Amino acid sequence: MQRQHIVLPRQLPPGVTQLPFSDAVRAGDTLYVSGRLGLDPATRRPPQDPADEARLLLDDVRAVLAAAEMTTNDLVMVTIFASDVAHFATFNAVYVQYFDGPLPARAFIGSGPLLFGCRFELTAIAVARE
Secondary structure, eight states: OOEEEEOOOOOOOTTOSOOSSOSEEEETTEEEEEEEEOOOTTTSSOOSSHHHHHHHHHHHHHHHHHHTTOOGGGEEEEEEEESOGGGHHHHHHHHGGGOSSSOOEEEEEEOSOOGGGOSEEEEEEEEOOO
16 A cells, blocks of 8 residues: 655744654555644744634644645544643634534543643544545
8 A cells, every 4th residue: 555645844843853753644545644733833832822722733734634635524533632621612612613514533632731832732534535
């Protein structure tokens, strides 16, 4: 089975010289999305507002999916790590705006601290629709 490695052009977070992973790997019809963060492109830090961070995160996921010619509607499993589960409702209010149909399976996991002070990190699996 052929594999396609998706690597988006990006600015690295402060103090990071390279990222030792692909943004996603496509194997057949399945795309495995690496952990994504909602960093502000101007500051490379999370925004103050958790809803803004969720939007940046989900926009980033959209970009990775688009590079593999997929959309959020191709997602079948999403895992969100949250530094504080108190942001559950805020995240959900943004999350549902990124889908046109049935939602993928999902886990929302309290994780403790995340990289660069982020509140959310998302990883996912997508399968291309026929």
